[in-house]
Amino acid sequence: MTTTRRKFLAAGAAAGAATALAAPAVRAQAPIKWRLQTYAGPALGEHVIKPAIDAFNEMAQGQMEIELFFADQLVPTGELFRAMQKGTIDAVQSDDDSMASPTDVTVFGGYFPFALRYSLDVPALFNHYGLGDIWADEYAKVGVKHISAGSWDPANFATKKPITELAQLNGLRIFTFPTAGRFLSRFGVVPVTLPWEDVEVALQTGELDGIAWSGITEDYTVGWANVTDYFLTNNISGAWIGHFFANMDRWNELPPHLQTMIKVAFDSSHYYRQHWYWAGEAQLRVEGSELKLTSISDAEWGQVEAEAQKFWEEIAAESETKAKVVEIIKKYNDTMVKAGRPYRYT
Numbered sequence: 001m002t003t004t005r006r007k008f009l010a011a012g013a014a015a016g017a018a019t020a021l022a023a024p025a026v027r028a029q030a031p032i033k034w035r036l037q038t039y040a041g042p043a044l045g046e047h048v049i050k051p052a053i054d055a056f057n058e059m060a061q062g063q064m065e066i067e068l069f070f071a072d073q074l075v076p077t078g079e080l081f082r083a084m085q086k087g088t089i090d091a092v093q094s095d096d097d098s099m100a101s102p103t104d105v106t107v108f109g110g111y112f113p114f115a116l117r118y119s120l121d122v123p124a125l126f127n128h129y130g131l132g133d134i135w136a137d138e139y140a141k142v143g144v145k146h147i148s149a150g151s152w153d154p155a156n157f158a159t160k161k162p163i164t165e166l167a168q169l170n171g172l173r174i175f176t177f178p179t180a181g182r183f184l185s186r187f188g189v190v191p192v193t194l195p196w197e198d199v200e201v202a203l204q205t206g207e208l209d210g211i212a213w214s215g216i217t218e219d220y221t222v223g224w225a226n227v228t229d230y231f232l233t234n235n236i237s238g239a240w241i242g243h244f245f246a247n248m249d250r251w252n253e254l255p256p257h258l259q260t261m262i263k264v265a266f267d268s269s270h271y272y273r274q275h276w277y278w279a280g281e282a283q284l285r286v287e288g289s290e291l292k293l294t295s296i297s298d299a300e301w302g303q304v305e306a307e308a309q310k311f312w313e314e315i316a317a318e319s320e321t322k323a324k325v326v327e328i329i330k331k332y333n334d335t336m337v338k339a340g341r342p343y344r345y346t
Contacts, residue, residue, distance in 0.1 A: 020094035032064040032258070033151050034090035034250065037080060039098055039242075041071045043222050047276055048152070049093050052269035056261060064258050066091070072153050078263040084247050085143055089302050095307065097178050103138040104321035105121055111155040114308040115329045117344060118296045119239040120298070122151035132180040135243070138321065145251040147263060150270030152240035155180060157232040158219045159210030160203070162294045166303060176212040180236060183311050184212065187304065203227040211235065217280030225290035233285070233295045236304070244269075271312040 037050045045068070053068045068315040075083045080099035083089045092099060096109025108115070116122060126132040126149040139146040157163060159172065170188030172183070181191025187211075194202055202208040204227050211224060215235070244266045251259065285293060316326040336343040 010251060020185055031060070031062050032254065034064070034066045034246075035069060035074065036066050036070040036076050036091040036093065037071075037083075037089050038093040039071055039077050039080070039095070039196070040093070041222060044218060045070045047221065048273055049269060051264045051272055055268060056265035059261055059265070060258065064254075077196060081144070084245060087247050087250065089247075091147075091244065093242065093244050094235050095177070101139075101144075102105065102142060104319050105135055105138050105325060107179050107315055107322065108234070108282075108325055109179070109241055109243070111180045111240055112329075113183045113236055113311055114305055115239075115312075115333070116151075116238040119153075119278060120150040121332070121336075122149060122241055123270070125328065125332055129332050130330060131325065134325060139245065143248045144247045145246045147244040147246060147251075148266050148270065149243045150266075150273060151277075151283060152242050152273055153215030153217055155237045156213055156235045157210055157212045158216075158217055158224055158228040158291065159230050159232065160228055161209065162230045162292070163232045164294050164296060166296055166300050171210040172301065173207070174210050174212050175202070175208050180212060183308070184236070186311075193342055200224060200227055202317075213238075215277065216284045216291065217277050219290060219291065220280075221228040222283055225288070229292060229293040230294050231285075233293055234301050234304075245263045257271065265283045266324050319340075 002169050015191050036049075036053065038045050040048050053066050062187065069089075069124045070076055072090055077094065077098050078100050080089075080092045080094055081101040094105040094109075096103065098110060100106070101109075116125075117178055126135070132146075132149065135146045135149065155176075157169075159224060161168070161304070163169065166187060169184070173190045173192065174184065174189070175194055176189075178191075178193075178242050181189070185191060192202075192208060194208075197212065199208065199213075200223055203211070203224065210228060211219075214224075216225075219228070219231065246262075254262075284291075312326050312329070316323040333344075
């Protein structure tokens with residue numbers, strides 16, 4: 001009995017010691033930490049990304065934390081893709097165009113001229129017409145996870161001089177997206193590339209004549225309405241296409257439940273922007289006091305829309321993937337036109 005009792009006590013002590021050694025490792029396990037940089041500055045980021053990140057961090061309950069950085073805080077926006085690909089940062093909110101991603105779909109990011117009429121066109125194209133699969137495949141080739149796509153606001157000109165005729169665009173120095181600038185140069189626009197935070201000063205000093213970066217909601221939110229005078233109601237696209245991306249290795253390291261939580265949080269971000277922009281674009285046109293509205297006639301603006309179709313064909317000729325995307329966009333828009341109101345007003 002004595003021997004048996006000693007063996008029992010020794011075994012209990014060993015088990016207790018093992019438990020004591022194991023317990024601190026469990027208690028001290030640190031949360032997974034990601035660094036995400038957005039294209040947006042702080043004022044805009046409060047709407048287009050921060051609510052989703054705050055919600056995710058709360059839901060993760062200490063298992064994971066995403067640290068949010070605004071435009072150019074860690075790296076310049078044009079270097080976002082490379083930094084994410086290398087793992088310098090873990091995730092990005094941007095369009096393909098602005099972050100200079102080396103894929104065949106980059107030209108369609110941001111504002112692809114006249115591809116979209118309304119903000120709902122973006123999720124429809126990505127979730128029901130196959131664009132989501134194409135983006136996922138293209139980014140997987142370069143070590144990046146395409147998490148999801150969503151729509152932002154339309155693209156309009158905000159300028160220091162009134163624009164009522166197409167010819168008045170000629171010679172204007174405009175801050176815009178690369179693909180939009182490539183298209184608008186056909187009408188004499190001079191695209192200018194600047195860090196996002198320098199735009200307001202450039203408008204004040206005369207380095208810029210205007211912007212074609214956003215709709216009217218952003219103009220008021222970020223302060224550009226204070227340094228421009230006119231808002232052209234004709235837009236070059238009905239919605240901006242933006243995305244959430246992550247370094248593929250970091251994404252694959254996450255357990256499935258955290259991957260799902262990220263997707264849900266980012267989808268909530270897409271939804272928030274949809275109603276925030278939709279309400280704001282109308283309300284500020286009606287109630288905004290800083291910008292005077294101007295318009296180019298439908299007949300003259302039709303020249304720009306016709307030129308966009310030529311632009312699409314030129315893009316489609318550049319690669320098989322680009323041709324596939326253009327064909328989907330054309331099919332989608334044809335379906336919307338045939339469906340009639342409320343999908344398209346002809």
